Amino acid sequence: MKTYSIAAIPADGIGPEVIEAGIVVLKALAETLNTFNLNFTNYDWSSETYKKTGAYIPEGGLEALKKHDAILFGAVGAPDVPDHISLWGLRLAICQPFQQYANVRPTKIFRGTESPLRNCAPGSLDWVIVRENSEGEYAGQGGRSHRGQAWEVATETAIFSRHGVERIMRFAFETAQSRPRKLLTVVTKSNAQRNGMVLWDEVAKVVASDFPDVTVDKMLVDAMTTRMVLKPESIDTVVATNLHADILSDLAAALAGSIGIAPTSNLDPTRENPSMFEPIHGSAFDITGQGIANPVATFWTAAEMLAWLGEEDASKKLLDCVENVCERGILTRDLGGKATTREVTDAVVAEVERLGA
Ligand code: ATP
Numbered sequence: 001m002k003t004y005s006i007a008a009i010p011a012d013g014i015g016p017e018v019i020e021a022g023i024v025v026l027k028a029l030a031e032t033l034n035t036f037n038l039n040f041t042n043y044d045w046s047s048e049t050y051k052k053t054g055a056y057i058p059e060g061g062l063e064a065l066k067k068h069d070a071i072l073f074g075a076v077g078a079p080d081v082p083d084h085i086s087l088w089g090l091r092l093a094i095c096q097p098f099q100q101y102a103n104v105r106p107t108k109i110f111r112g113t114e115s116p117l118r119n120c121a122p123g124s125l126d127w128v129i130v131r132e133n134s135e136g137e138y139a140g141q142g143g144r145s146h147r148g149q150a151w152e153v154a155t156e157t158a159i160f161s162r163h164g165v166e167r168i169m170r171f172a173f174e175t176a177q178s179r180p181r182k183l184l185t186v187v188t189k190s191n192a193q194r195n196g197m198v199l200w201d202e203v204a205k206v207v208a209s210d211f212p213d214v215t216v217d218k219m220l221v222d223a224m225t226t227r228m229v230l231k232p233e234s235i236d237t238v239v240a241t242n243l244h245a246d247i248l249s250d251l252a253a254a255l256a257g258s259i260g261i262a263p264t265s266n267l268d269p270t271r272e273n274p275s276m277f278e279p280i281h282g283s284a285f286d287i288t289g290q291g292i293a294n295p296v297a298t299f300w301t302a303a304e305m306l307a308w309l310g311e312e313d314a315s316k317k318l319l320d321c322v323e324n325v326c327e328r329g330i331l332t333r334d335l336g337g338k339a340t341t342r343e344v345t346d347a348v349v350a351e352v353e354r355l356g357a
């Protein structure tokens with residue numbers, strides 16, 4: 001029987017609450033199915049650690065992390081630490097050296113939940129957004145001169161390399177090809193951005209010729225927002241730059257009912273480094289410590305992690321159990337219900353245990 005070593009980094013805000021729930025459910029699943037084992041190692045890297053020690057990740061931290069098969073991540077961000085410090089100090093400090101260049105964000109409407117869109121039933125919105133996760137607008141290039149002066153200048157340079165664009169396009173085409181509709185929308189802004197985005201379009205066209213069975217269309221990012229709202233059924237797989245997909249996937253999560261549902265995977269498709277799995281939502285300080293955070297995004301995240309590790313059957317079963325619980329109306333407040341994090345977790349564990357009965 002295979003044993004997977006999982007690094008858990010709950011970090012900030014509701015991160016520890018939802019990761020704890022995720023681990024409870026994963027352990028119940030492993031015990032019930034008895035086809036694989038999971039070993040969890042907890043890393044207490046967070047904004048608290050940063051405030052105490054001046055670093056999110058201690059020396060040797062990344063080497064330790066590299067030994068695991070996967071990373072289960074909560075959320076990073078604290079009201080008294082600037083967002084760019086926390087993001088670059090922890091999340092991007094893992095994603096970038098581990099070359100997790102593909103960020104995958106599936107969204108769908110779960111049975112038992114509702115989209116804020118009128119007439120959008122489960123099935124009419126079932127998307128996967130593939131986000132370029134290593135360069136583009138978040139490459140970290142740029143600088144500031146003449147700080148504090150009236151003539152201060154800041155630059156933020158978006159980087160698009162042929163290598164970086166080609167590998168994300170290839171990954172997106174493969175993702176589209178693996179889904180029944182084999183439909184890919186390439187999001188761009190090449191009308192206004194004449195260099196990087198034009199290279200993006202050109203490479204998409206070249207890669208498309210290797211995937212004749214995938215239908216491709218091209219969409220400007222602004223037009224894509226309206227299409228997502230007005231014609232959700234016309235979309236299946238989407239590929240977009242780091243910034244564009246960041247924004248579109250939050251819209252996607254909201255259109256599916258709540259930001260408390262959607263997962264995201266930071267993948268190194270070469271499998272040289274462990275990949276990192278996290279709920280799409282942030283630290284949600286407004287509800288931290290109240291026991292009402294929706295753990296569903298973390299459960300779906302856990303299912304995505306299992307699929308990446310090769311445990312597709314367990315992944316499908318877990319997601320089914322979660323949807324069954326939603327369908328029975330056991331929902332947290334963000335989905336219009338009254339259940340607590342604990343109640344949803346207990347219900348999913350009970351559903352998982354029924355698999356073994
Ligand atoms: P970040 O900058 O880290 O993305 P944010 O504050 O912009 O964080 P979130 O932390 O995702 O965004 O929170 C946005 C809103 O969604 C908040 O009102 C929060 O309470 C709510 N929310 C986020 N996650 C959940 C969840 N799991 N369950 C319930 N509500 C949630």
